[in-house]
Amino acid sequence: MTYFFKKNYPKSLDREYFKRYFYDLKKLEKYNSISTASIMTVEAILLGIKLLNKKIKTIILTGGGRKNEFIVNKLKKSLKSKKITVKIIEQFNYNGDLLEAQAFGYLAIRSLRKLTISLPTTTGVKKPVTGGRIYN
Numbered sequence: 001m002t003y004f005f006k007k008n009y010p011k012s013l014d015r016e017y018f019k020r021y022f023y024d025l026k027k028l029e030k031y032n033s034i035s036t037a038s039i040m041t042v043e044a045i046l047l048g049i050k051l052l053n054k055k056i057k058t059i060i061l062t063g064g065g066r067k068n069e070f071i072v073n074k075l076k077k078s079l080k081s082k083k084i085t086v087k088i089i090e091q092f093n094y095n096g097d098l099l100e101a102q103a104f105g106y107l108a109i110r111s112l113r114k115l116t117i118s119l120p121t122t123t124g125v126k127k128p129v130t131g132g133r134i135y136n
Contacts, residue, residue, distance in 0.1 A: 005047040012123035041065055042074045049084070056082075062089040062096045107131065 111131025
Protein backbone atom coordinates (compact mmCIF):
# COMPACT_ATOMS: atom_id res chain seq x y z
CA MET A 1 0.00 0.00 0.00
CA THR A 2 2.87 2.37 0.63
CA TYR A 3 3.81 2.72 -3.06
CA PHE A 4 0.49 4.42 -3.77
CA PHE A 5 1.01 6.89 -0.93
CA LYS A 6 4.51 7.78 -2.03
CA LYS A 7 3.22 8.67 -5.50
CA ASN A 8 2.46 12.38 -5.95
CA TYR A 9 -0.93 13.73 -6.90
CA PRO A 10 -2.83 13.54 -9.20
CA LYS A 11 -3.52 9.83 -8.86
CA SER A 12 -6.41 7.48 -8.38
CA LEU A 13 -7.11 4.17 -6.76
CA ASP A 14 -9.90 1.63 -6.86
CA ARG A 15 -10.83 -1.42 -4.84
CA GLU A 16 -8.90 -3.71 -7.18
CA TYR A 17 -5.70 -2.36 -5.66
CA PHE A 18 -6.66 -3.79 -2.28
CA LYS A 19 -7.48 -7.34 -3.43
CA ARG A 20 -4.04 -8.52 -2.35
CA TYR A 21 -4.90 -7.49 1.21
CA PHE A 22 -8.41 -8.93 1.10
CA TYR A 23 -7.11 -12.50 0.91
CA ASP A 24 -4.83 -11.93 3.91
CA LEU A 25 -7.68 -10.36 5.87
CA LYS A 26 -9.92 -13.38 5.16
CA LYS A 27 -7.38 -15.57 6.99
CA LEU A 28 -7.88 -13.63 10.23
CA GLU A 29 -10.60 -14.11 12.80
CA LYS A 30 -13.66 -12.06 11.82
CA TYR A 31 -13.30 -9.23 14.36
CA ASN A 32 -9.54 -8.96 13.85
CA SER A 33 -10.13 -8.77 10.11
CA ILE A 34 -12.72 -6.00 10.43
CA SER A 35 -10.54 -4.06 12.88
CA THR A 36 -7.48 -4.38 10.65
CA ALA A 37 -9.40 -3.24 7.55
CA SER A 38 -10.81 -0.29 9.49
CA ILE A 39 -7.36 0.77 10.71
CA MET A 40 -6.04 0.40 7.15
CA THR A 41 -8.78 2.79 6.02
CA VAL A 42 -7.93 5.35 8.69
CA GLU A 43 -4.20 5.13 7.96
CA ALA A 44 -4.83 5.45 4.22
CA ILE A 45 -6.79 8.66 4.79
CA LEU A 46 -4.12 10.03 7.14
CA LEU A 47 -1.34 9.23 4.67
CA GLY A 48 -3.32 10.84 1.86
CA ILE A 49 -3.78 14.02 3.89
CA LYS A 50 -0.08 14.10 4.79
CA LEU A 51 0.94 13.71 1.15
CA LEU A 52 -1.26 16.64 0.12
CA ASN A 53 1.03 18.86 2.15
CA LYS A 54 -1.64 21.56 2.34
CA LYS A 55 -3.45 23.26 5.17
CA ILE A 56 -6.73 21.40 5.57
CA LYS A 57 -9.45 22.57 7.92
CA THR A 58 -12.14 19.95 7.28
CA ILE A 59 -12.49 16.54 5.71
CA ILE A 60 -15.92 15.30 4.67
CA LEU A 61 -16.67 11.59 4.84
CA THR A 62 -19.03 9.88 2.43
CA GLY A 63 -19.54 6.27 1.40
CA GLY A 64 -20.04 3.34 3.72
CA GLY A 65 -17.10 4.25 5.95
CA ARG A 66 -18.96 7.25 7.26
CA LYS A 67 -21.29 4.83 9.05
CA ASN A 68 -18.42 3.05 10.77
CA GLU A 69 -18.21 4.74 14.18
CA PHE A 70 -14.77 3.24 14.80
CA ILE A 71 -13.34 4.81 11.61
CA VAL A 72 -15.03 8.17 12.22
CA ASN A 73 -13.93 8.36 15.86
CA LYS A 74 -10.38 7.23 15.10
CA LEU A 75 -10.09 9.88 12.37
CA LYS A 76 -11.48 12.59 14.63
CA LYS A 77 -9.03 11.63 17.38
CA SER A 78 -6.06 11.42 14.99
CA LEU A 79 -6.82 14.74 13.30
CA LYS A 80 -7.78 16.73 16.40
CA SER A 81 -4.16 17.67 17.18
CA LYS A 82 -3.81 18.95 13.60
CA LYS A 83 -6.97 21.03 14.07
CA ILE A 84 -8.70 19.22 11.19
CA THR A 85 -12.43 18.73 11.63
CA VAL A 86 -14.11 15.53 10.44
CA LYS A 87 -17.65 15.92 9.17
CA ILE A 88 -20.15 13.53 7.66
CA ILE A 89 -21.68 14.36 4.26
CA GLU A 90 -25.19 14.51 5.72
CA GLN A 91 -24.12 17.59 7.70
CA PHE A 92 -24.17 19.39 4.33
CA ASN A 93 -27.66 18.12 3.43
CA TYR A 94 -26.45 15.48 0.96
CA ASN A 95 -27.65 11.90 1.06
CA GLY A 96 -24.50 9.87 1.64
CA ASP A 97 -26.22 6.68 0.49
CA LEU A 98 -27.06 8.20 -2.91
CA LEU A 99 -24.03 10.39 -3.58
CA GLU A 100 -21.83 7.64 -5.05
CA ALA A 101 -24.71 6.26 -7.13
CA GLN A 102 -25.39 9.76 -8.48
CA ALA A 103 -21.71 10.20 -9.35
CA PHE A 104 -21.65 6.90 -11.23
CA GLY A 105 -24.84 7.89 -13.05
CA TYR A 106 -23.17 11.14 -14.10
CA LEU A 107 -20.10 9.24 -15.34
CA ALA A 108 -22.33 6.75 -17.17
CA ILE A 109 -24.07 9.54 -19.11
CA ARG A 110 -20.70 11.09 -19.96
CA SER A 111 -19.53 7.67 -21.17
CA LEU A 112 -22.62 7.20 -23.33
CA ARG A 113 -21.96 10.60 -24.88
CA LYS A 114 -18.25 9.74 -25.33
CA LEU A 115 -17.21 12.65 -23.09
CA THR A 116 -14.15 12.51 -20.87
CA ILE A 117 -14.50 10.99 -17.42
CA SER A 118 -10.88 11.14 -16.31
CA LEU A 119 -8.26 13.83 -16.78
CA PRO A 120 -4.51 14.08 -16.16
CA THR A 121 -5.22 16.73 -13.51
CA THR A 122 -7.62 14.51 -11.54
CA THR A 123 -6.39 10.92 -11.76
CA GLY A 124 -2.99 11.17 -13.41
CA VAL A 125 -3.96 9.49 -16.69
CA LYS A 126 -1.63 10.41 -19.57
CA LYS A 127 -4.43 12.02 -21.61
CA PRO A 128 -8.15 12.69 -21.13
CA VAL A 129 -10.11 9.44 -21.46
CA THR A 130 -13.72 8.47 -21.97
CA GLY A 131 -15.50 5.52 -20.39
CA GLY A 132 -15.26 1.86 -21.24
CA ARG A 133 -17.37 -0.32 -23.50
CA ILE A 134 -21.15 -0.34 -23.33
CA TYR A 135 -22.70 -3.80 -23.08
CA ASN A 136 -26.37 -4.48 -23.78
